[in-house]
Amino acid sequence: MKKGFNFRDILATYGILIVLIALSVVFAAMTSGQFFAIENVFNILKQVAVVGIMSVGMTMVLLTAGIDLSIGSIAGVGCVLTAALLLKGVNVWLVVLAVLAISTATGMLNAFFINELQIPPLITTLAMMTSIRGVAYLITGGMPIFGFKSDILVLGQGYVGFIPVPVIVMVIVFIIGIIFVQNTRYGRYIYGVGGNEEATRLSGISVKKIKYIVYSISGLLSGLAGMVMLARINSGTPKMGQGYEMDVITAVVLGGVSISGGEGRLGFVIVGVLIMGVLTNGLILLNVQEYVQWVIKGLALIAAVGFDRFTQQRKVKAVAV
């Protein structure tokens, strides 16, 4: 019934891509082309890898109409725990397995509180954010852990050909994530839980199980992101990953995932992640003060959520006809 070309629809669907391009062009102009230099492009990709990896988990959580504020802290523990174990001389593969298992279990604990105690995700993960951060400080005694030599550094500093390893890791995570969300039944249920939890339950699907799955995945990927962080700077500090939930949520919402759940596509989240990367990188190239960057990032989240609400409202009106 609708005509082929509708400007507002196109804006709603691809607006975010336009923002990315516009932002890139502006920064390129302001930095006299330095922005588009091939090293800088890979630099941006390398910088967004951590946020990108975590955003895949966050997307799934948001799709179920939940939220996970504990990801930065889980990444922090993942980071210092890896460092501590490596310093003790534990086999690197064993370390990777152990850290991923612990991160997944932490995510599962989030889901346990949400499912079994019926505590809203916002509160659960807010509390966990603080507690887990405390654990990170306990592990290190407040001091950075460094001085280990390990193959794990490849994860943050290695290259395959001319492509940085962290970028490859992010791309693989995205590909697996997209297949999981789009083409498996659990992926469909994730949308269903966010879209209509009661209907999902009455369709014979265990809503609790879906929540266990998404928070576990979010935990797992946060742990992975923590290892990438460690590998990049070669030192495990307990405040690692602090504030990352902010960047990740902003990226995911910029990518068109609705904060009320049930709507959004993981494919577009890549664009949101890139916008965050471009924004950070551009502001650094322009020598913008860090505190100003915070102000801008906060406003970016407001803008992203505001846009989401705006399009949701239009939808409600359209349906009411």
Place this chain on the structure above:
Amino acid sequence: MDESILSFNNITMLFPGVRALDNVSMQFRKGEIHAIVGENGAGKSTLIKILAGAYQPTEGTIEVLGQTYSAHSHYTPHESLAMGISVIYQEFNLIPYLTVAENIFYGREMTRGGFIDRKQMAGETQRLCREMGIELDPRTRVKDLSIAYQQIVEIVKSLSRDVKIVVMDEPTAPLTNKEIESLFGIVRKMKARGVTVLYISHRLEEVFEICDRVSVMRDGKYITTKNMNEVSIKELIGFMIGRELSQDYPQAAGRGSEVVLAVKGLATDKIKDVSFELYKGEILGLGGLVGSGRSETVRALFGADRLKSGEITVLGNKRRISSPADAIKYNIGLLPEDRKRQGLVVGMQVKDNITYGILRVLSKFGLVSAAAQKRICLELKDSLKIKTPKITQITRNLSGGNQQKVVLAKWLATKCDILIFDEPTRGIDVGTKQEIYSLMRDLTKRGKSIIMISSEMPELIGMSDRIVVMHEGRVNGVIARENFSQEKILEIASGTNGKGGATR
């Protein structure tokens, strides 16, 4: 009495790609009850929204209480309200956490010394309720009320204003017969006071009972206006759908002798000692007033509500059903009353909704087979005549009747043998209703068994092979088809038959 209070003159309303109203003109008199009928999508809701000031028409004028508004004068919802126009929508505008009285006086609270005067508000609410013959504690929170009572709160709310024109959009849909009677009493009282009532309903019997005149709309166009006494129900349906349509129910097939489902002593917080049997190939009607425990019974049976005690036997085997997943494992499916809230994920595509319950079966190596999904959906789309341009359409964009068919398709896809329909035709237009009825009959002919809850008496009588009638959380009687009558059902449903008056 012939004084015109409201008229629509040549109203046209365009939405992107849709002509929702096409040159519609209608007149309404002071103090009349005037029905507007038409199938879903005929344009009734759009017309009402223009009256309420929610939409500005593309062309045409409205004359309300002597004032004329054109497409360009800014007629707002606020103005509409201030002029004494009150619209009671199907979806209520109530604040769940506030009390009945607070809702009724929302935005114009009575105060004393700057503080809310709860006592006075409660008193006024009580007076209004008494006028309607309704028992309602003004201090109850709206969230604790059933749908029926929430509707009543909406009506009382409109009455508490000085209304001149009241629009009621499907007001009786969630009400039981007794409640409908008291509603009609109120509507007549309003009429006597000179209030004009615009009455929108799919239930034509009611239109004949309560209304003075009726206007028919079809596909966004005005068709005709008739006095109630110069038109028959058949003619009216003819105007609505543009063709003749039999309002007969499909022939009953006669049930088998095998008991497919037996429940014994079912009890939850809301029901007590509920027992009945379901035979293969039968439609078992579940009758009773709203709040008599019909929905609660099927929810308990389906594992959606916690069971306190009771036994469920499926095909001769005693089964423990503690979750919907259990029920589905034993091939029991539930089509809930509230489609949007319980039956569908309206933001998902039609194909995902249809295959929602069988994605496990459609998965190979963890991946959902798109081809199998498409095949099943197209098959069901054709056999149920689901009107959607493509199966990837977002379900929200389908009409109510088609959404109901998607829910039906979902359960047919699961190959359930026992299907529970909770108010299968609520809010669905006449044409689609007929289709749903014959679909239900077809299912029983293919050996499926159906439990149907219905508040519509003709539907209950027309479709059921037997009727279990509930009263205050208990089964108060079972009636066989040859003994069906409206009086008998009502008698048992209202508990006036004397305890234990069950007939087989």
